[in-house]
Amino acid sequence: MRVTGDWLTRPQTQAVCAVLTKAGYRALLVGGCVRNALLGEAVADVDIATDAEPATVIRLVEASGLKAVPTGLEHGTLTVVADGIPHEVTTFRKDVVTFGRHARVAFSTRVEEDAARRDFTMNALYATPEGDVIDPLNALPDLVARRLRFVGDAGARITEDYLRILRFFRFHAWYGDPAAGLDAEALAACAAHAAGLDRLSRERVGAEIRKLLSARDPAPAVAAMAQAGLLGHVLPGADARALPALVHLEAGRSPDWLRRLAVLGGEDPAERLRLSRAEARTLNSLRSGLSSMETPAALGHRYGPDRAANVVLGRAALRGAAPLEGWEKDIAQGAAARCPVTAADLMPHLSGAALGERLAALEARWIASGFRLSREDLLR
Numbered sequence: 014m015r016v017t018g019d020w021l022t023r024p025q026t027q028a029v030c031a032v033l034t035k036a037g038y039r040a041l042l043v044g045g046c047v048r049n050a051l052l053g054e055a056v057a058d059v060d061i062a063t064d065a066e067p068a069t070v071i072r073l074v075e076a077s078g079l080k081a082v083p084t085g086l087e088h089g090t091l092t093v094v095a096d097g098i099p100h101e102v103t104t105f106r107k108d109v110v111t112f113g114r115h116a117r118v119a120f121s122t123r124v125e126e127d128a129a130r131r132d133f134t135m136n137a138l139y140a141t142p143e144g145d146v147i148d149p150l151n152a153l154p155d156l157v158a159r160r161l162r163f164v165g166d167a168g169a170r171i172t173e174d175y176l177r178i179l180r181f182f183r184f185h186a187w188y189g190d191p192a193a194g195l196d197a198e199a200l201a202a203c204a205a206h207a208a209g210l211d212r213l214s215r216e217r218v219g220a221e222i223r224k225l226l227s228a229r230d231p232a233p234a235v236a237a238m239a240q241a242g243l244l245g246h247v248l249p250g251a252d253a254r255a256l257p258a259l260v261h262l263e264a265g266r267s268p269d270w271l272r273r274l275a276v277l278g279g280e281d282p283a284e285r286l287r288l289s290r291a292e293a294r295t296l297n298s299l300r301s302g303l304s305s306m307e308t309p310a311a312l313g314h315r316y317g318p319d320r321a322a323n324v325v326l327g328r329a330a331l332r333g334a335a336p337l338e339g340w341e342k343d344i345a346q347g348a349a350a351r352c353p354v355t356a357a358d359l360m361p362h363l364s365g366a367a368l369g370e371r372l373a374a375l376e377a378r379w380i381a382s383g384f385r386l387s388r389e390d391l392l393r
Contacts, residue, residue, distance in 0.1 A: 014153065015144040016042075016050040025095035026059055029102070030142040032077045032093075038065040041124065041139040041147060048135050051146070051156055052188060061102045062139065064122040067091060070102055089120055106130060108173070125149045132170055132177050133184060134162050159190035167202035175209030179221035179247070182238050186228035195237050204241040211246060218247055219286030226270035232257040235277070248286070251279035259330035272323040275299035276330055295320070303327050309340040311380045313347030321348065346384070352376045353388035 020026065021042065030040035043062040050056055063070065067089050074081040080094040089104035104120045105127035121127060124147065128137040134152035141147065155162055161184050163170040163177075171177050181203055185195055210218070225231050232253070238244040239253040255276050263272075274282060275296055283293035302312055302324035312321035321344045329336045354375050356368060363371050375391045 014051075014146040016047055016140050016146060017144055018050050018056060020046060020056040020059055021050070021140070021142075021144055023098075025098040026100065027142060028077075028095050029061060029074075029079065029093050029100045032073050032079065033061075033063050033065055033070070033102075034142065036065070036069075036073050038063055038069070039124070040142055042142070043139045044131075044136050047138045047140045047146065048156065048188070050140075051138070052159075054188075059098075059100050061093075061100055062105055062124070062127055063102060064105050064124075066104050066120050070104070129164060131164050132174075132180065134164055135184075135188065137164055158193070159188055160193060160196065161185045161189045161199065162196050163199050163202070167199045168206065171202055171206045171209065175206065176213055176217055176221065178203045178206065178210060178243065179218065179225070182234040182243075183221055183225040183228070185237075186225055186231040186234040189234075191230065191233045195234070200237065200241060203243060207241070207243050207246050210243065215285060215287040219288065222247065222274070222286055223270050226273045227268050229268060230260050231273065232260050248277065248279035248282055251277045251282075253277060255330040255333075258333060259326060262326050262329055262335065266322075269323060271296050271299065272327060275303060275323070276327045299323055299327065303331065308347075309336070309343040310347035310350075310383070313344035314350055314380060314384075315347075318344050318348045347380075350384040352379050353386075354379070354391050358388070358392060 026042075030042075033040040039062075041062045042059065044060045046056045046059050048054075065073070067083075067086055070091060070093075071081045071083075074091075074093050082092040082094065082099075084090060084092045084101070085103075089106055091102055093100045093102050105122060105124060107119055107121045107123075107126040108130050124139060128139070128149040131137040134150055135156045137150050137152050138156065139147040139149070146153070150164060154160075161181065163181070181195075181199055189195070225234065228234070235244065235253045235256055238247075239251075244251050244253060256273060259273060259276050263269075271292060274286075278300075279285070282288070283296060288296065298316060298320060302316065302321070307315065309321065309325050312324050315321070316324065322341070325336050325340050325344065352375070354372065356372060359368055359371055379386050379391060
């Protein structure tokens with residue numbers, strides 16, 4: 014079996030591989046680039062595994078005129094930059110001692126040992142610079158079936174890094190077969206080690222949830238998390254029941270992970286997932302809109318068309334019914350409307366807090382009228 018694609022044949026990737034192969038070492042494309050190419054998915058990052066030790070890689074790279082950045086040298090990883098394109102190059106490794114996220118590794122010259130320490134079988138596929146696939150663990154049947162399984166013992170893989178629990182659900186949402194369900198052994202191991210999620214930094218958890226909820230349809234994976242008692246560890250109080258309805262209502266729209274997070278609910282997600290200030294503001298406005306009684310037109314005026322649409326879709330999902338006909342037109346009307354009264358109309362008679370309160374009251378009357386009241390009506 015072979016992989017193809019611009020990501021493989023581009024001169025920069027071939028140049029990085031040639032630096033190693035011309036010196037007698039192996040250069041194997043590995044992980045996501047091979048997996049995605051075989052699945053017909055877009056390839057973003059290019060990772061390369063080699064039997065050359067890091068010091069040797071640096072020496073060869075620098076001698077060739079390329080740039081080597083020691084991004085993870087203690088784990089045998091460095092980034093090789095060719096014409097501005099980064100390639101992560103990692104020496105074959107085998108675990109000696111593992112403890113949580115950290116592991117004491119030894120460098121290896123065998124691709125089989127390197128494959129045995131990876132997380133999921135579909136991520137343990139390699140390819141030569143010519144595109145020939147190397148499958149040390151017989152993982153191709155899993156990939157073809159879109160079946161996500163841990164490499165070797167699921168519990169052992171999880172205790173090496175508890176983030177793999179969340180990665181399991183994220184990868185299933187992105188690459189698994191939803192009709193086939195989740196691997197029973199893997200799911201049981203994730204549930205058994207649920208307490209390990211509490212050891213993870215909130216930044217790492219937030220990054221995984223962001224990626225999970227950005228999948229085309231994360232609902233089956235999130236439902237499985239909830240059933241296994243894992244969702245509550247990440248986001249106490251979250252409820253996954255409305256998510257399938259939301260995904261259905263989103264048909265034709267790009268996935269929006271914050272829209273989905275707002276529908277999940279939960280206690281203080283902005284803090285628990287370490288959202289940025291901008292993300293937290295967006296999420297808070299969505300949650301406020303979900304609990305309000307404002308019309309689609311009023312939401313369009315308050316939030317703009319995109320955020321108002323997210324609120325309307327979220328409300329419909331939580332209610333279990335489609336939005337009322339014409340809701341998008343109403344949002345557009347509200348988003349385009351401009352209140353006819355401005356601060357200048359109330360000055361100098363009012364100023365400061367009193368001015369703001371009066372403006373807000375007049376705008377509320379104007380919105381309640383369906384944007385029909387004129388300036389004269391409001392000031393009368």
